[in-house]
Amino acid sequence: MNTIKVKLCSNCGNSFDCGDISQEKKCWCNDFPPIFNFSEAGDCLCPNCFKNRCSIKIEAYLATISPETALNNKAKNLPKTNHLIKGIDYYLENGNYVFKAWFHLKRGSCCGNGCRHCPY
Template sequence: MNTTKTKVCSGCESSFSCGDFSAEEKCWCNDFPPIFNLSEGGDCLCPVCFKEACEDKIDAYVETLTPDRAIGNKAATLPKTAQLIEGIDYYIENEKYVFKAWFHLKRGSCCENGCRHCPY
């Protein structure tokens, strides 16, 4: 049973498909880190606005961390997502992946490779 709905983004007012909550498939937003509560405001956001909101919230969280506070951070305890997301987990520079602090925080520890965005 397909329960996909067409919704209007509460951020940009564009139309988008939201949710297929059958047992086999999940909504596209389930590929993103589960960092929002439904009560945090408004209705669903389109994929572009949702990604931007995730990036903003993650960047704000990362700015509050010191190396001591990064150990045991909440990112490492979140359910793992199936894929890496450009702009959240990494960006591409000179055709190479550069992992962001969120990627490292999800791993839960320093890999000792001197990564540019290591929060530890």
């Protein structure tokens, strides 16, 4: 079992907790998609900066996706998780969840419901 460390964000300088508590309770960053090479992310980022950096990288990736290429996207091969991240997987509109294109790409296919952000 590792211990939690207090780190300073390499982007904004805020302090935050970093590390796994146990095999069952992993660091908060494990809830995010594994889309960075270590050299890209630099040293640890706080949850807010990490989420922003993920969003930027995901939006850049989404710009390369068309309905023709969506079925063969890399997101569908990422480890599956039940944890949804507000701002990355969905946003709220009038109290309703609106799933973003990234959520749909991770699923790997169109559900046929005519979703607003369906990349397929």
